[in-house]
Amino acid sequence: MQKILILYYSQSGQLTEIVKNFAKPFEKSNNYSVHYANIEPVREYNFPWKGYEFFDSFPESVNRIPCEIKPLDLGNEDFDLIVFAYTVWYMSPSIPSNSFLLSDQAKRIFKDKPVITLLGIRNMWIIAQEYVKNKITENGGKLIGNIVLRDRAENLTGIATISYFLFTGKKDRLFGFFPKPGISQKDIDESDKYGDIVKNSIENNQIDSLQDDLLDNKAVTVNPYLLSVEKTAAEKFFKIWANFILKKGGPGNPNRKGRVNLFRWYFPFAILVIAPLKYVFFLIFAIFRIRKSREEVKYYLGVQSKSNF
Ligand SMILES: Cc1cc2nc3c(=O)[nH]c(=O)nc-3n(C[C@H](O)[C@H](O)[C@H](O)COP(=O)(O)O)c2cc1C
Structure with missing residues (x-):
């Protein structure tokens, strides 16, 4: 069994x-x-x-x-x-x-x-x-x-x-x-x-x-455009915003309310303005990234970790 x-x-x-x-x-x-x-x-x-x-x-x-x-x-x-x-x-x-x-x-x-x-x-x-x-x-x-x-x-x-x-x-x-x-x-x-x-x-x-x-x-x-959005958002902007809010305290802390509310405005702006702009740049540069993009897709479809990649 x-x-x-x-x-x-x-x-x-x-x-x-x-x-x-x-x-x-x-x-x-x-x-x-x-x-x-x-x-x-x-x-x-x-x-x-x-x-x-x-x-x-x-x-x-x-x-x-x-x-x-x-x-x-x-x-x-x-x-x-x-x-x-x-x-x-x-x-x-x-x-x-x-x-x-x-x-x-x-x-x-x-x-x-x-x-x-x-x-x-x-x-x-x-x-x-x-x-x-x-x-x-x-x-x-x-x-x-x-x-x-x-x-x-x-x-x-x-x-x-x-x-x-x-x-x-x-x-x-x-x-x-x-x-x-x-x-x-x-x-x-x-x-x-x-x-x-x-x-x-x-x-x-x-x-x-x-x-x-x-x-x-x-x-x-794996969608290469969404992957590029994830990399920019998660590895750059999200970290900056998260640390900015955390300086004012933990979950539910009223001191961070102002910063959380600021992020609440930024988030739809990022989705409606930054992500579409990113799409335009992605299309312009896609031709120069074909090989790298293919390698990335292959890697992220798999289960191995970067250390043995
Ligand atoms: C706070 C929050 C953030 C989320 N962020 C993402 C995300 O970054 N990427 C994504 O694909 N889905 C995201 N989702 C959707 C969830 O992954 C999930 O599909 C959805 O919440 C339904 O899950 P459930 O089975 O827990 O109800 C998010 C959901 C929540 C509640």
């Missing part, structure tokens, strides 16, 4: 649904036992979000500052495979998921274990995944597969619809004509196919080629 641990944190239930579908092929077999571990912060992040709370979670997300989480009941903590399912907040793993990665319990359970990451996000996940890859390695685990379910809407449309979803909790069509927010129901329903691929690779002793099999089934895609 192979023991599979699935760690996850989901606010709306979108990632929970993906996790449950992914696990179906294992649940159906007598050769596996699946243990679900729901990461729970001591102080809940309310869903749907209130405007100020959404932006107040920005500095801790970006600087990867953990919150207090409840210890997970994982029995003897010995599993054959670990699935780390997470969402992305401000191009970092969500604060509760990151808090688990930084915990002592994570150090114990990841040690010498194969790990699969399963993401349910909008469309910007690469910088977060680089960080998660490193944390899994630091905790002694080995990343063997990565699956990313994303919103397929065009970037600006997706920003409008996910904002509607996050601030109202509704997954219907904004103004009756926008696409439905988040990951399509079809993609969510079909995520059991990735469970099948993982199960087959375990049973055929082909774990080493698992990521290639997943890629053949479009488990991950």
